[in-house]
Amino acid sequence: MVPEHLKELALGVPDLLQSCKADSTVRKYCYGFLRWRKWANQNHFEEENIFPIKPFHMCIYLSFLVKNNANIGSLSDAMYGVKWAHDIVGKISPTMSLLVRNVFEGAKRLLAKPVKKKQAVTISILQNVYDKVFDKNNLYNQRTITMCLLSYAGFMRSAEVLALRRSDIQIRASHMEIFVEHSKTDVYRDGSWIIVSRICGSRLCPVGNFELYLKLASIVDDSEGFVFRNLTRLNTDTYVLRKLNKPMTYSRFREIFMETFSSVVPDIKKFGLHSLRAGGASAAANAGIPDRLFKRHGRWKSETAKDGYIEDNFRERLNVSRHLNL
Structure with missing residues (x-):
């Protein structure tokens, strides 16, 4: 039997067990x-x-x-x-x-069945998507571009992008800092910062496109609201961000991705939202980014998890046998 004055503590044990x-x-x-x-x-x-x-x-x-x-x-x-x-x-x-x-x-x-991983999105695919949908006054299309570029440049999972609030992001002259409060690999919820560089002169600059999105969506700097929410269509080309502070769902993000990328890739079934994270990771790995920085940027816990995202460059793979002194 538990003493009467400890019963309230005993009732809290199931919650602690569930929180493990x-x-x-x-x-x-x-x-x-x-x-x-x-x-x-x-x-x-x-x-x-x-x-x-x-x-x-x-x-x-x-x-x-x-x-x-x-x-x-x-x-x-x-x-x-x-x-x-x-x-x-x-x-x-x-x-x-x-x-x-x-x-x-x-x-x-x-x-057991063969694992069919989604293909990584390449920079050329992103450029084609940008050419297809960009309109400096279209909030709907700019939201799509911004979400994809953040996923690619920040090695971000879809859940991390959807959970972003304006207060999680700080914009600097040379870069933007994104605080990811909840991450799949962040067991104790310490949070982590992602640093994304401003790429001056590039139409695919994640920071510049994010700033344009904020302007079109009328999101003020001190807002606590979710950045990527659903939109209301006013007429053919005009959209406004919904006031309800509720993030876009994963299924809606996926629908938009499939709708946008289907005309710029040979087989859309080979691509998914994870293709954006894998694409950024593959580009960084093939560019020779130091492993420590690469792993930290992607918030991977293990080498195995990290390597599973990388699609090696064909030339790099050829170099293996070229350097065997045959």
Whole structure:
């Protein structure tokens, strides 16, 4: 029993347990476990076998997922969801069993498919997009250009771009400083600064295009509002930023990207929002940017994660065999 004066503290323990992972991760793990519970109930498992789960029952569930053509992501959700549910209450997880682990590895091999990464956006593609849509008085098109250039130049994920507020950005004579408060790799939410250079004389200058966007959107310097919000169309070529301080959704950003880039790339299915981040990273890597600065700019936690974004230049790849003294 907990003493009466400590009950309020005890009630706070579940919140602390839930906070050990990001909210999105907790939702994903919870869903993975609830799918197991639903399946077990449908198949008349006794309650004592539903939780904690016995290793062999977990193997049967994994076999069911494979038979029903689940993807590897669903298998991983099941494993990590079950592990999370047991760990959070101090129970021994069936995922620790070598039997379950081997079945899981076998299931992954059966369901494995080649990874099809999106192609990186190149500078020539960005130039073609700019030529296609730029209009110094069109807020809709300028928003698209600005979001794409920030994603490319800042190696920014779509979620980071969409979460930007005007107060997160400081514009200087030579550059702009972008504070990313929440990042996928920023576990303890310390935040990080991205430095983007002003490129004088370039039509693709991220800073110059951002300044034009602010002007067209009538966003004042001391605003706390989200920078990239939905627009209201007044007539054929006139748009205004909506007053509701709510960021654009990922799905809308993706729709705009597909709509804009579909006519300037051979196959739009090979490109996505991550192509912008990958494009900037590839250009920097092939330009010989020091690895330490490169990794910091992209906010990568590991070398493996960083290298996964880089699309090596064909000439650089040829240099490998050219320098073997054959």
